[in-house]
Amino acid sequence: MNTVEILVFDVFGTVVDWHGSIVAEVNQLYPQVDAPAFARAWRAGYQPAMQRVRSGALPWTRIDDLHRMILNDILTSHGLGHLDEAQRAHLNRVWHRLNPWPDAVAGLKRLKTKFVISTLSNGNLSLLTHMAKHGGLPWDCVLSAEVFKAYKPDPRAYLGVAEVFDVSPEQVMLVAAHHDDLAAARACSLQTAYIERAHEFGADAPKDVSPVEANTLHARDFLALADRLGC
Amino acid sequence: MNTVEILVFDVFGTVVDWHGSIVAEVNQLYPQVDAPAFARAWRAGYQPAMQRVRSGALPWTRIDDLHRMILNDILTSHGLGHLDEAQRAHLNRVWHRLNPWPDAVAGLKRLKTKFVISTLSNGNLSLLTHMAKHGGLPWDCVLSAEVFKAYKPDPRAYLGVAEVFDVSPEQVMLVAAHHDDLAAARACSLQTAYIERAHEFGADAPKDVSPVEANTLHARDFLALADRLGC
Numbered sequence: 001m002n003t004v005e006i007l008v009f010d011v012f013g014t015v016v017d018w019h020g021s022i023v024a025e026v027n028q029l030y031p032q033v034d035a036p037a038f039a040r041a042w043r044a045g046y047q048p049a050m051q052r053v054r055s056g057a058l059p060w061t062r063i064d065d066l067h068r069m070i071l072n073d074i075l076t077s078h079g080l081g082h083l084d085e086a087q088r089a090h091l092n093r094v095w096h097r098l099n100p101w102p103d104a105v106a107g108l109k110r111l112k113t114k115f116v117i118s119t120l121s122n123g124n125l126s127l128l129t130h131m132a133k134h135g136g137l138p139w140d141c142v143l144s145a146e147v148f149k150a151y152k153p154d155p156r157a158y159l160g161v162a163e164v165f166d167v168s169p170e171q172v173m174l175v176a177a178h179h180d181d182l183a184a185a186r187a188c189s190l191q192t193a194y195i196e197r198a199h200e201f202g203a204d205a206p207k208d209v210s211p212v213e214a215n216t217l218h219a220r221d222f223l224a225l226a227d228r229l230g231c
Numbered sequence: 232m233n234t235v236e237i238l239v240f241d242v243f244g245t246v247v248d249w250h251g252s253i254v255a256e257v258n259q260l261y262p263q264v265d266a267p268a269f270a271r272a273w274r275a276g277y278q279p280a281m282q283r284v285r286s287g288a289l290p291w292t293r294i295d296d297l298h299r300m301i302l303n304d305i306l307t308s309h310g311l312g313h314l315d316e317a318q319r320a321h322l323n324r325v326w327h328r329l330n331p332w333p334d335a336v337a338g339l340k341r342l343k344t345k346f347v348i349s350t351l352s353n354g355n356l357s358l359l360t361h362m363a364k365h366g367g368l369p370w371d372c373v374l375s376a377e378v379f380k381a382y383k384p385d386p387r388a389y390l391g392v393a394e395v396f397d398v399s400p401e402q403v404m405l406v407a408a409h410h411d412d413l414a415a416a417r418a419c420s421l422q423t424a425y426i427e428r429a430h431e432f433g434a435d436a437p438k439d440v441s442p443v444e445a446n447t448l449h450a451r452d453f454l455a456l457a458d459r460l461g462c
Contacts, residue, residue: 064397116360126396129347129372141360142372146395164377165357166295 004191004229006165007111008120008143010152010176011128013200015108015119016098016135018043023202025094030080036202038078045070050122050151060149062124068092095123096130101197105136107222110231118143120161120174122151153184162190175225179212186214193217193225235422235460237396238342239351239374241383241407242359244431246339246350247329247366249274254433256325261311267433269309276301281353281382291380293355299323326354327361332428336367338453341462349374351392351405353382384415393421406456410443417445424448424456 012018019039026035049066052058071092075081083091111117118141119128128142143161150156162169169189176182177197185192193216196209211218219225243249250270257266280297283289302323306312314322342348349372350359359373374392381387393400400420407413408428416423424447427440442449450456 112364116364118360124395125372125374129349129396133343133347133371140364140373141356143356147378164355165360 003168003171004173005116005167006161006172007115007117008161008172008174009117010174010178010181011119011121011123011131012043012095012098013197014175014177014195015104015137016100016131017197017200018095018098019200019202021098022094024099025091025097029091033079036204038074038080040201041074041078042067042070045073054151054154062146063095063122064092064124064127067095093130096127097134098131100135100137101221103221103223105138107226108138110226111222111229112138112140114229114231116140116165118161120152120157121145152181155184155188158185158188158190173216175222182212182215191216193219193228195222195225196220234399234402235404236347236398237392237403238346238348239392239403239405240348241405241409241412242350242352242354242362243274243277243326243329244428245406245408245426246335246368247331247362248431249326249329250431250433252329253325255330256322256328260322264310267435269305269311271432272305272309273298273301276304285382285385293377294326294353295323295355295358298326324361327358328365329362331366331368332452334452334454336369338457339369341457342453342460343369343371345460345462347371347396349392351383351388352376383412386415386419389416389419389421404447406453413443413446422447424450424459426453426456427451 009015022039023035026033026038049070053061071088075083108117117139119139120143121128122145124146125142125144128144131137132139143164145151145157148156148160158174159169161172170191173191173193174182174185175193175195177195177200182192182194194212198206198209200207217225217228219228240246253270253273254266257264257269280301284292302319306314339348348370350370351374352359353376355377356373356375359375362368363370374395376382376388379387379391389405390400392403401422404422404424405413405416406424406426408426408431413423413425425443429437429440431438448456448459450459
């Protein structure tokens with residue numbers, strides 16, 4: 001753990017509250033919609049859409065465009081089939097406007113004093129950049145699957161970070177709220193920190209946040225992570 | 232000019248004072264060396280080294296490695312042939328420790344309130360990231376020729392920014408202290424701002440900073456640019 005120089009962060013669910021942010025915006029714009037169900041349906045399309053890219057069924061396609069494809073598929077069944085192009089484009093950009101978890105900015109500022117902190121998200125570069133401006137996320141660097149043209153859990157994404165920073169994989173730690181992401185990073189020899197985000201899918205749908213022993217660290221949130229890493 | 236959303240910055244010479252920073256560090260470490268001549272010799276190898284990549288004579292090679300190749304070539308003639316591997320590696324990283332021009336951080340903070348601000352440098356991602364931490368440069372995003380695998384003035388670097396941000400080239404403005412960089416950006420339909428850095432090569436070797444009419448803007452420094460852009 002003493003060798004870590006670079007902390008890379010999964011973003012959707014780990015740094016920002018996608019569910020709560022989408023629910024809040026949809027409640028405001030379209031109060032007739034079941035916003036939690038809509039948010040979960042949108043997110044449920046995420047892995048299958050990326051899988052079409054990973055499998056080669058689709059050429060490289062960035063998340064903004066995958067989000068839009070999924071959105072087009074779910075609008076009608078959620079009572080939003082009447083939205084015009086400008087409204088659809090605006091709604092799709094909600095992923096650029098997701099709000100950080102309450103501890104995220106303060107935790108990142110502490111972690112940044114001792115480590116390079118960067119995103120390592122499947123979200124595209126412009127999405128991550130706009131989100132950082134929106135939420136005040138103090139990244140040192142914005143890395144994305146878009147840079148490596150490989151969606152996590154493709155090893156090229158994790159190993160790409162070590163290559164960019166010219167360090168060994170053991171000098172990189174992935175911070176994420178998802179065990180599958182962390183497992184893939186461990187398989188590439190990265191160190192890993194699990195963050196509990198019990199309410200990622202909403203306060204009424206808590207997820208299991210039990211520790212997995214293989215991770216280097218397990219922390220409640222980014223402030224606890226900063227404590228553990230001596231920041 | 233009202234359409235600009237993204238400001239991208241050339242870095243070496245435009246944001247940071249490579250000459251003054253290298254001279255200061257070499258003077259401290261190796262007082263026997265003619266530091267200004269050494270700094271200029273190192274920088275003089277930069278375009279020829281990138282040209283070997285552009286021409287295909289070298290495969291994609293990042294600037295850290297090109298800087299090291301040039302360094303190896305000039306050490307002996309500048310009285311530094313005795314440096315061991317650790318000393319050479321440390322000296323090569325001086326490019327990660329370049330200091331901002333006095334107006335740079337304050338100017339970027341103002342520009343950031345209204346625009347997305349990003350690097351667009353031939354420097355590699357880790358170099359730019361470490362430099363930002365060293366100098367407190369508040370980038371929203373770190374873009375590099377390394378992302379596009381194309382060194383400026385290759386059009387792919389300029390057009391790559393527009394593609395990443397899903398905007399037209401006219402919505403991107405390149406800020407640089409070098410007319411050749413700006414001319415290549417204009418050829419790609421970007422807007423351009425020239426910044427006077429008369430002492431880029433040292434106070435005793437002032438360069439011509441005359442305006443070129445084809446640029447969208449001409450500004451003394453980043454504070455004057457912020458004034459002109461209403462920030």
